[in-house]
Amino acid sequence: MPYVLALALTLLVEVPVYTVALTRAGGVRPSRAAGAAVLVNLATHPLLWWALRPYAAGPAAAYWTAFGLGEAAVCLAEGALLAPLTGLSARTAPPWAASATANAASVLAGLLLGR
Template sequence: MSYPAALALTVATEVPVYTAALAAASQAPPGRTAGAAVIVNCVTHPLLWWFLRHVPLAVYWPAFAAAEAAVVLVEGWLTARLLRLRGPAPYAASTAANAVSVLAGLLLL
């Protein structure tokens, strides 16, 4: 899969999850929540893509799992800051959104 296709798939799958998951936790309008989701993906996705391109095949899956866990934490933190949220909601939303996009990517392999 090309990088633009992977980024498009990630944004298309994660933004609705973030928006739905944070609807109750955030006083922000859905458009602002969706915008925050796009921003956090534009920060983390290029770094994840670059990192995974340089991982040897022998350790790809453990590196993939560790990298995705780091992405979940970074996106949760950034989402909390962008939407001025406290507590576990941005991290739960990040976990759910990234799980959906990983599953979508795996299904398209």
């Protein structure tokens, strides 16, 4: 999948998930939640994409290991970035739960569309 398509798919899936999760669980205004979702994805998506490139042509086990570790790092980074962008405390569950849920949804969408 070309990078632009992967980014578009990620935003298409993750922005609504973040918006609903942060609005309902965190009381964040929908526009602020959506804006934060776009910003955290623009910060992390290119980094993960380019970090995985060296593993794409190698053994599958190396790629999937890097992919899993990279997605875990993205969840942590996005959760940490969401807190100040939304006004939520990093000591509460909403930024972390929203990040894990949004990233799981986009990974699932990517796997389903990649087949």
